[in-house]
Amino acid sequence: AQKITQTQPGMFVQEKEAVTLDCTYDTSDPSYGLFWYKQPSSGEMIFLIYQGSYDQQNATEGRYSLNFQKARKSANLVISASQLGDSAMYFCAMRERTGGSYIPTFGRGTSLIVHP
Amino acid sequence: DTEVTQTPKHLVMGMTNKKSLKCEQHMGHRAMYWYKQKAKKPPELMFVYSYEKLSINESVPSRFSPECPNSSLLNLHLHALQPEDSALYLCASSQDLTQPNSPLHFGNGTRLTVT
Numbered sequence: 001a002q003k004i005t006q007t008q009p010g011m012f013v014q015e016k017e018a019v020t021l022d023c024t025y026d027t028s029d030p031s032y033g034l035f036w037y038k039q040p041s042s043g044e045m046i047f048l049i050y051q052g053s054y055d056q057q058n059a060t061e062g063r064y065s066l067n068f069q070k071a072r073k074s075a076n077l078v079i080s081a082s083q084l085g086d087s088a089m090y091f092c093a094m095r096e097r098t099g100g101s102y103i104p105t106f107g108r109g110t111s112l113i114v115h116p
Numbered sequence: 117d118t119e120v121t122q123t124p125k126h127l128v129m130g131m132t133n134k135k136s137l138k139c140e141q142h143m144g145h146r147a148m149y150w151y152k153q154k155a156k157k158p159p160e161l162m163f164v165y166s167y168e169k170l171s172i173n174e175s176v177p178s179r180f181s182p183e184c185p186n187s188s189l190l191n192l193h194l195h196a197l198q199p200e201d202s203a204l205y206l207c208a209s210s211q212d213l214t215q216p217n218s219p220l221h222f223g224n225g226t227r228l229t230v231t
Contacts, residue, residue, distance in 0.1 A: 032216050033215075033216035033217045033218070035219055037220075037222075042224075043204055043224060043225045043227070044222060044223075044225065045159070045208075045220070045222035045225075046222075047219040047220065047221065047222075050219055052216065052217050053216070089156075091158055091159075093220075095216045095217075096216065097216075101166065101171060101172075101213035102215060102216045102218070103161070103164065103172065103213070106158040106159055107158060108157070108158050109156075109157075109158055111156070
């Protein structure tokens, strides 16, 4: 079973508009971490934002915010005021305990294209 | 500037060659990872080192051989690879494996082509 599900293979957004990238996860561990990474076409993987399972507030980092709905097991990424440079693959990931260690698992990713 | 440095950026090798990928980090991280990534796919975990000991091997073929000479360095030795091994190889590090809140810091990757 997929631990991380990203149902949107591709998304398009107009420059300066907001966009939401979906992520749902599956775990029975009460302690886990959720992450979003950006991968431009050049290949480097960039850490964007983190949400802990015990965090009461949604995480924010500049134009990025994470809409964390624990009961629904969703951790959607919201990018406000999209820029052309936001065009990239976006991966949702989770760290949960596996055999005593917290190992990251990635979703399949969403390709975001920002139109001028 | 990335804090995890990978060399080389590009590598073309024949199926009979032996080559090595190198990764270095100076963030004091105690966990280091090798991932393989095909185009438009998520990274696939290959190996994890924790405190310089191999912690996870995701059933990777023996033609890939990892090595962690010290806490800052991680190598991936390649021998007798197949064309299907062509991919982007990403190194990453994190503080350790004991906490759920530790993000991965990635290098820029090595684009490997096996001919």
